Amino acid sequence: MRAAKLFNTGVQNGKAWASAHRCLAVLCFLMAALPIVARPQEGPPPARRPSDPYMIRVSVGLVVLHATVQNHKGNLVSGLSQDDFHVYENGVLQQIKYFSHNDIPVTVGLVIDNSGSMGPKIPEVVAAALAFARSSNPQDQMFVVNFNEHVRFALPDNTPFTDQPGQLQVALSHIKADGETALYDAIAAALEHLKSGNRDKKVLIVISDGGDDASKKKLKQVLAMARQSDAIIYTLGLFDEDDPDKNPHVLKLLARETGGEAFLPKSITEVVPICEQIARDIRNQYTIAYIPTDRKQDGTYRAIQVKAEAPHRGRLFVRTRAGYTAPLKPQTIPASPGDQP
DSSP: OHHHHHHHHHHHTTOOHHHHHHHHHHHHHHHHTSOSSOOOTTSOOTTOOOOOTTOOOOOOOOEEEEEEEEOTTSOBOOOOOGGGEEEEETTEEEOEEEEEOOOOOEEEEEEEEOSGGGGGGHHHHHHHHHHHHHHSOTTOEEEEEEESSSEEEOSOTTOSOBOOHHHHHHHHTTOOOOSOOOHHHHHHHHHHHHTTOOSSEEEEEEEEOSOOSSOSSOHHHHHHHHHHSOEEEEEEEOOOTTOTTOOHHHHHHHHHHHTOOEEOOSSGGGHHHHHHHHHHHHHTOEEEEEOOSOOOOBOOEEEEEEEEOOTTSOSOEEEOOOEEEOOBOOOOOOOOGGGOO
């Protein structure tokens, strides 16, 4: 709020455009650094990360959305302004406080199924992951989570992230398909690792058949983690029609809740162009932020809907996260008689 107040004061006082522009840039960093809603202070907030040029840490009650806009043909729509968007929370119109349409760096986790059923598909999966990296912003930082019944981070222990395609290729070359599937545990581990990233957006790309027969965590727990994070999850389902372990519903649910998209290709040859499409999607999103009119810290789920309309653009479709869980107000514990002075 302090940053927003400084910005508004600067504008009201008629400061030069350059000064206002610098304020906007700072506000952009502030809001991109935040989780979907500021968390209570009883635990370490996700926004606290090592110092870096992309992050400024502050606790503000903002909801930050990354929205993809498409026309009726499924093509990405650029060039829209803030006035073209309307944001609703639980059906109530919200005032947009910040808006941008820039290609900003992203922290990306590639979560790749290494279970036995993936064996014949691994070469195309590796090619697709590398195609995604080549199509991404050069300043993106990436990591790889390989999983069967075990969850493993593929980069060296002293390299939590990389922006080097060569390092990524080495990490992907370690994939060996065998064993069972701990999909939920892998996603949970990736969501936690994303918190250490220092880029403005957080993304997971999950490549799996959607089945799970080895996780300790439950789907309900993973969904709760996804809703509380600011991560966008894209899922790519690779399975045969007669695959008894396939679960496209899980892949669709994860994508829908976080503003990503689920892809269910009919052929393995579609995987590379799909990953290139995901990279384009990420680089062409709109960032929208608002302060909710409902400021209660009651832990309830708040549904979000974003609509876009612009002259001569036809019908527009907006994809963003479905909602978020409001923070809970920290409980005050009464002092015991023995604590009184």
